Amino acid sequence: MIQVMAAKSFKHPLHRQRMVWAYCVICCVALARAAHSYAEDPPLKNQPERFNGAVGRRFKVQTQVDLTKVRVGEPLRLLVVLTTDDPDARGVRRPNLRNDAWFTKRFYIEDIPDRDRVVKTVKGTLWEFHYRLKPLDVTVDKVPIFRFAYYKPGSVPPELGYRWAFADAISLKVLPRRRAKLVDASGKPIQPPPQFYEVPSSEAILRRVQPDKFPPFGLLIVGATAPLLLTGVFVLFWRQRHPDELKRRRLRRSQAARLALKKLSRKIPADPSEAARQSSEALLFYLAQRADYSLKTPAPDEIQRLCTSIGVSTPVAQRLSVFLTRCDEVRFAGAAIPAGNLRSEGEQLINALEMELCHLPPRYSQG
Numbered sequence: 001m002i003q004v005m006a007a008k009s010f011k012h013p014l015h016r017q018r019m020v021w022a023y024c025v026i027c028c029v030a031l032a033r034a035a036h037s038y039a040e041d042p043p044l045k046n047q048p049e050r051f052n053g054a055v056g057r058r059f060k061v062q063t064q065v066d067l068t069k070v071r072v073g074e075p076l077r078l079l080v081v082l083t084t085d086d087p088d089a090r091g092v093r094r095p096n097l098r099n100d101a102w103f104t105k106r107f108y109i110e111d112i113p114d115r116d117r118v119v120k121t122v123k124g125t126l127w128e129f130h131y132r133l134k135p136l137d138v139t140v141d142k143v144p145i146f147r148f149a150y151y152k153p154g155s156v157p158p159e160l161g162y163r164w165a166f167a168d169a170i171s172l173k174v175l176p177r178r179r180a181k182l183v184d185a186s187g188k189p190i191q192p193p194p195q196f197y198e199v200p201s202s203e204a205i206l207r208r209v210q211p212d213k214f215p216p217f218g219l220l221i222v223g224a225t226a227p228l229l230l231t232g233v234f235v236l237f238w239r240q241r242h243p244d245e246l247k248r249r250r251l252r253r254s255q256a257a258r259l260a261l262k263k264l265s266r267k268i269p270a271d272p273s274e275a276a277r278q279s280s281e282a283l284l285f286y287l288a289q290r291a292d293y294s295l296k297t298p299a300p301d302e303i304q305r306l307c308t309s310i311g312v313s314t315p316v317a318q319r320l321s322v323f324l325t326r327c328d329e330v331r332f333a334g335a336a337i338p339a340g341n342l343r344s345e346g347e348q349l350i351n352a353l354e355m356e357l358c359h360l361p362p363r364y365s366q367g
Helices: 003-009 013-039 203-207 217-241 246-265 271-289 300-309 314-335 341-360
Strands: 059-063 069-071 075-085 107-111 117-120 123-133 146-151 161-166 172-173
Touching: 059 161, 123 271, 217 314, 246 341, 271 300, 271 314, 271 341, 300 314, 314 341
Parallel strands: 069 172
Antiparallel strands: 059 075, 075 123, 107 123, 117 123, 146 161
């Protein structure tokens, strides 16, 4: 009776339109819920410690090893294969075995990310992760169960959406390390000398060794004075080959006097101003070599202070200042002073300066 009434109501155009609209609303709600479930982020509540962000309807995991019989410290390769048939799966990253105590207690772990790959198949997506494991001791008997945590979207409530995928353990046989052998360059084993196996006698062990005698006193004196004598000989040899700075300065100063007097001994120019310039330049050249100053055109007062600072007496310094002032008067003011007088006075000043600075007799006169 009910079926007959439903069939009659469905034949009515208004009822048929209502049924179509209800079916469309149900489909839209289901699609919106599915889209919202994939767009939602995994909740923090009840999140496993080893969760690394994988989101999908279902995951499967398998593990493989290339060796089942190894020695302690020798490597074996572990392959973790993760598959899913969910086309909207996301967030899959390399699992970190160092966060799993089941692995860290048994193996030294190395990642091999260069060999990882992701393959899209007809049935879904496949991930491969490669690791290198080294057993820590002979008590290791298996590769432990591999656990992979992921989040299943659309779960109600969301905090109950975390799931686990497991891979079975793989049995192993771990042998002790190989005995290390010492070999020479040709590869032959190195044997210890026969004395290595000899056991010393009790007399040799209990024998008291007398300390060495103290060296004679004369040998100690020779050992203490020999370094001093060698040092003195070396210093004398060095001073002969390399004169000290004082001797070099004295040699340079005496050469400065000779060069300055040689400048004054040139032919006296006919022009008084040129003769005054030649005399002042000779005196200034001598002072530049003796006092190591770098002024190109110093004033007479500056020259007087310079001479006083290097040990020249005040009368000689004043004479030098007056002489340079007279040379400037001849050069720039046209004062009438014979050129011969300027040259002779310049020679006297150089000899006086050399006698005071080097304490030598005036023997460089070219007159």
